[in-house]
Amino acid sequence: MQLARFRHPLLAAVLAILPAGAFAVGSDDSSPPTQTQTTTVCPKGQVWSDKLKACTMPEDSRLDDDTRFRAVRELAWAGRPDDALAVLATMTEGDTDRVLTYRGFALRKSGNLEGGLAAYEAALKQNPDNILARSYFGQMLVEMNEVQLASLQLDEIRARGGAGTWAEQALATAIATGVTYSF
Incomplete structure (x- = not known):
């Protein structure tokens, strides 16, 4: 992977240090909240x-x-x-990976992409198999028009046993349509 080609050097650096590891599925809360x-x-x-x-x-x-x-x-x-x-x-x-995942989500939705990026990075450092964090991180990348980087997160979700989950489907849809989720 040639990270120097990416538009956002910080994203390239984060992706370079994210761990790749075991293939267990992380948390995946798939329904909108009641x-x-x-x-x-x-x-x-x-x-x-x-x-x-x-x-x-x-x-x-x-x-x-x-x-x-x-x-x-x-x-x-x-x-x-x-x-x-x-x-x-x-x-x-x-700062469990579940807390960090939603901190990243809320920061991203509030417009603080740098903070969201840092929170997703920390969540994935703690639990590389957190497919929900990967999905939300990928959706942030879609919002930033970094579709290639988002596709890497989709590949990671699938490699970690997340095929067929909401996390995979949401990110695949975001990549295909540009529409991201709010939960």
Whole structure:
């Protein structure tokens, strides 16, 4: 691969250091998030807790990270990436590849491509088999008109056992049509 030919030198450098490794499938959440009171009732900055049956601040210690993560996905899908980032900042599990994947997604959707790139790189460094991170990263590359680089991510998804998954289909569609996903 001749990385010097790519339009974005930072992307070329990232792709050069991304690990290639085992072929296990990473996480792949394929359905749009279910809309809840987080986006229909709660004031800005709050999330819905089924456990509490109320809106609460995302840093509330009674919330678990899975509840926060569902709110992040819902907020991102609703076109509120800055709110999604605020909830991600309260996650207690730290910078896991799932948190980094959605940080990359929310940063990308907020227009911060450099931040999105760094988050996807960190997610894939932790878990090279995270096919969802690869799909979102590839979709960012499509948005940047870097279709060849996006195709490399599609190849990686397939090589890591992701053929037939939403991650593969979403990226293949993005490459073919230029349309990317918001969840």
